[in-house]
Amino acid sequence: MxxxxxxxxxxxxxxxxxxxxxxxxxxxxxxxxxxxxxxxxxxxxxxxxxxxxxxxxxxxxxxxxxxxxxxxxxxxxxxxxxxxxxxxxxxxxxxxxxxxxxxxxxxxxxxxxxxxxxxxxxxxxxxxxxxxxxxxxxxxxxxxxxxxxGLIVGPDDPTDRFGYWVARLALAGREPVLTPTLEGRVSQVIDVDDLAAFLVACGAEQLPIVANAIGDPMPFRMLIDAAREVAGHSGDVVEADDEWLLSHDVQYWMGPRSLPLWLPSDMPGFATRSNAAYRAASGPLRDLGDTLRRTLADEAARGLDRERRSGLTRAEESELITARRRAD
Incomplete structure (x- = not known):
């Protein structure tokens, strides 16, 4: 054994x-x-x-x-x-x-x-x-x-980052949701269970390896669109540029009053790392929809409107959406 x-x-x-x-x-x-x-x-x-x-x-x-x-x-x-x-x-x-x-x-x-x-x-x-x-x-x-x-995602995530989007879209339903400007932004994630499986494989095969364990880079818009489909969201997506968000005290990446996974534009390599070594070592990469569905089930069980470690409250978001629409 x-x-x-x-x-x-x-x-x-x-x-x-x-x-x-x-x-x-x-x-x-x-x-x-x-x-x-x-x-x-x-x-x-x-x-x-x-x-x-x-x-x-x-x-x-x-x-x-x-x-x-x-x-x-x-x-x-x-x-x-x-x-x-x-x-x-x-x-x-x-x-x-x-x-x-x-x-x-x-x-x-x-x-x-x-x-x-x-x-x-x-x-x-x-x-x-x-x-x-x-x-x-x-x-x-x-x-x-x-x-x-890289960014580890999936059910039970204690950071509340990735799950924010599918949970918020499900909570919003037919109502609008606030996002950063989506054009030109990239995201890159790894499912926690794919990573766990790879870590076991490294030990089972006694691999002498250095590997970036991460999925393929994808447009942030693709992540939002996939989350909308899983969540059944039919409301508007209200985009706001970086300058406007920062001027309204919205934070990057994580934490209270943030838009999770949103990063400054001067970090072009952050979510674009090569995963060639991981793939060559047969690192698993499941479909994004599967990760989102499992994450949404977990978020629903914990409460879509619960207090979170990362993201905007629904009240904060609604106030910002109103302000953004007035500005336009």
């Missing part, structure tokens, strides 16, 4: 990876603080990764695969040092944010990454992931897969 250690294993992505490995017949162990339960059938090891000896128990056993997802460089460095002697392979979940710039369309894994974060420096996510990648390479060499996901 395959022995798999997941550092974490109780969050959104890592929990799905744990379940996918368990479904594949592996013996799964999750190491985490214990704030959330592990997937059914998994062994749970409680440990504070910031404490000395956090890996003492698991470093006494042999592992066919280790999955690491942390963006805390110190945690990753201590974990790989402790586990490299007893693990055959490690899959590290990095991020497309590890790259130092987003100005080149179609950039692949050879693009420059950020300078690794050094101890004592102010935290920076991109540099933290770069430091973690460096620790993984130093400890595991060609026994490691480094997977760089």
């Amino acid at each position: 395959t022995n798999v250690l997941i550092l974490g294993g109780t969050g959104w992505l890592s929990g799905r990876v744990a379940r996918a490995w368990a479904d594949a017949g592996a013996r799964v162990t999750c190491l985490a603080r214990g704030a959330r339960p592990a997937t059914d059938g998994a062994e749970f090891v409680t440990a504070d990764r910031a404490a000395p000896g956090a890996y003492d128990t698991v470093s006494e056993r042999e592992w066919d695969e280790v999955v690491e997802i942390s963006s805390t460089p110190e945690h990753v460095a201590s974990a790989v040092a402790a586990l490299a002697p007893v693990a055959r392979h490690l899959t590290y979940v990095s991020s497309l944010s590890v790259y130092s710039a987003n100005d080149v369309i179609g950039a692949d894994e050879g693009a420059e990454v950020s300078a690794p974060l050094q101890p004592g420096e102010e935290y920076d996510y991109s540099r933290a992931k770069a430091a973690a990648e460096a620790s993984v390479r130093d400890a595991f060499g060609d026994r490691a897969a480094i997977v760089r996901p």
Whole structure:
């Protein structure tokens, strides 16, 4: 039986990876603080990764695969040092944010990454992931897969970004919905279950790979149109340009009073990364409609009009639409 250690294993992505490995017949162990339960059938090891000896128990056993997802460089460095002697392979979940710039369309894994974060420096996510990648390479060499996901989407997404659109369109029904200007904008996503399946495959096949785990770039208008179809939206789509939105305190990308996935126009490479390596390694990419349907079912179960971590409230949106129409 395959022995798999997941550092974490109780969050959104890592929990799905744990379940996918368990479904594949592996013996799964999750190491985490214990704030959330592990997937059914998994062994749970409680440990504070910031404490000395956090890996003492698991470093006494042999592992066919280790999955690491942390963006805390110190945690990753201590974990790989402790586990490299007893693990055959490690899959590290990095991020497309590890790259130092987003100005080149179609950039692949050879693009420059950020300078690794050094101890004592102010935290920076991109540099933290770069430091973690460096620790993984130093400890595991060609026994490691480094997977760089882009925007992860699908059911149970705790960020509320991608799901905002299909939920808002379903809630609006025949009424208008506000979007940024759609022409020329691009989006690029990866379904959480496709990513989980790929992470399992990396371990099962002991792949020595660096891969951008992301879907094909698509016009943002295509995403909105597909979401409208799934949601059954028949109202108007009211577009507003960047200057107008910013002047009305609407935020980019995520968070309260934002239009999720909307980005400044000076980041042309952000949602256009090459996924050729991922495809060459048989990384799965499901139909966008399937992801949207599963996401809408989850959003409906949680409440289309619930308080969200990202997006406009319906009241905020309606006020902005009125203001936009008056301006026209």
